[in-house]
Amino acid sequence: MNRKMVFGISAIVLVAGFVIASSLYKSQRAEKLGFMAQESASTFIRDHSPMLGDAGAKVYIVKFTDPACETCAVFSDFVKQAMAAYPGKIRLVIRYAPFHEGSSDAVRILLAAKKRDKFWETLDVLYASQEQWTQHHQVMVDRVWPLLARAGLDVAAIRAEVNDPEMNRIIQQDLTDARTLDVRKTPGLFVNGKPLEPFGAREFKELIESELRSNYPELTR
Amino acid sequence: MPTQTKAERDWNLLFACWLIASGSALGSLFFSHVMGFAPCVLCWYQRIALFPLVLILPMGLFPLDAKAAKFALPLTVAGLLTAIYHNLLYAGLIPESIQPCAQGVSCTENYFELFGFVSIPMLSLLALSSMTALLIIVKRRND
Numbered sequence: 001m002n003r004k005m006v007f008g009i010s011a012i013v014l015v016a017g018f019v020i021a022s023s024l025y026k027s028q029r030a031e032k033l034g035f036m037a038q039e040s041a042s043t044f045i046r047d048h049s050p051m052l053g054d055a056g057a058k059v060y061i062v063k064f065t066d067p068a069c070e071t072c073a074v075f076s077d078f079v080k081q082a083m084a085a086y087p088g089k090i091r092l093v094i095r096y097a098p099f100h101e102g103s104s105d106a107v108r109i110l111l112a113a114k115k116r117d118k119f120w121e122t123l124d125v126l127y128a129s130q131e132q133w134t135q136h137h138q139v140m141v142d143r144v145w146p147l148l149a150r151a152g153l154d155v156a157a158i159r160a161e162v163n164d165p166e167m168n169r170i171i172q173q174d175l176t177d178a179r180t181l182d183v184r185k186t187p188g189l190f191v192n193g194k195p196l197e198p199f200g201a202r203e204f205k206e207l208i209e210s211e212l213r214s215n216y217p218e219l220t221r
Numbered sequence: 222m223p224t225q226t227k228a229e230r231d232w233n234l235l236f237a238c239w240l241i242a243s244g245s246a247l248g249s250l251f252f253s254h255v256m257g258f259a260p261c262v263l264c265w266y267q268r269i270a271l272f273p274l275v276l277i278l279p280m281g282l283f284p285l286d287a288k289a290a291k292f293a294l295p296l297t298v299a300g301l302l303t304a305i306y307h308n309l310l311y312a313g314l315i316p317e318s319i320q321p322c323a324q325g326v327s328c329t330e331n332y333f334e335l336f337g338f339v340s341i342p343m344l345s346l347l348a349l350s351s352m353t354a355l356l357i358i359v360k361r362r363n364d
Contacts, residue, residue: 004283007282007283014244018251022251026255
């Protein structure tokens with residue numbers, strides 16, 4: 001084999017190695033869901049976190065929410081509008097941030113509903129009826145029970161389950177992650193790991209749209 | 222196996238040096254462009270010494286010109302000195318207060334450690350010192 005061939009083959013092997021390693025690395029990252037490639041990924045999404053939307057979506061909205069928070073209810077509509085406008089492209093992840101007094105009781109109801117695949121219905125019912133079960137920023141869980149039938153839940157069964165100690169662990173985990181991510185108010189919103197700063201409805205739409213554009217180049221055309 | 226002629230051995234040494242240079246250049250591009258690690262100032266100085274070797278050394282390979290070692294050495298030596306300084310800084314043997322890269326990425330940022338101790342500055346030091354050694358051998362043989 002002459003020297004030029006040795007040199008040429010070496011150059012090709014090096015470049016091919018680089019290209020293959022790059023694509024391997026990128027596909028591995030993609031598997032870990034875009035921004036979650038970073039080590040802090042699990043801080044945004046835990047195994048217990050409810051998710052709504054297409055699993056292949058490239059835009060992840062992570063929402064730290066308090067079921068008793070009025071602004072969370074308003075932003076829930078914004079998320080729904082965006083998801084309806086861009087079907088299959090947006091995924092919503094709910095994290096619990098029960099900052100209001102007694103809110104963790106409402107979160108427990110959500111956790112019990114999640115086991116029965118009624119999480120999203122229950123969350124909608126709670127958001128929609130906030131003024132019936134909150135007063136002066138306090139949760140009155142006794143007023144929540146009669147409302148649960150609207151979400152198609154068996155109230156007695158839910159009541160029996162809300163004392164599961166596993167629920168404490170989940171709530172504590174989410175509160176710890178909220179602290180790590182500097183979420184001090186609800187809703188704490190992140191789009192593909194980018195926090196909504198400054199906070200606002202228009203800013204939220206712009207953040208979602210900018211993430212959609214960078215992840216779906218065809219949208220810019 | 223037939224004994225190598227002097228010219229063959231020179232060529233092999235320069236070629237080995239080019240392989241290290243190219244592998245290191247692609248490796249550093251992998252860190253910065255694929256993995257997204259921002260290079261610090263000292264890393265950039267070492268890259269400035271490293272990248273030209275990928276292009277200069279082949280000029281000494283085709284046709285073989287052992288003088289290439291003489292022209293490549295200043296680059297690897299400059300890079301090696303920077304790498305030594307960088308590693309001392311990284312290991313904490315030189316206090317951070319006198320480091321020249323207060324802004325941007327810290328030169329002691331720990332991005333990556335292979336087997337727990339092979340850091341990126343360490344990889345650079347290994348590449349630059351081995352290339353310097355190879356080039357010195359070639360130069361001595363032809364002085």
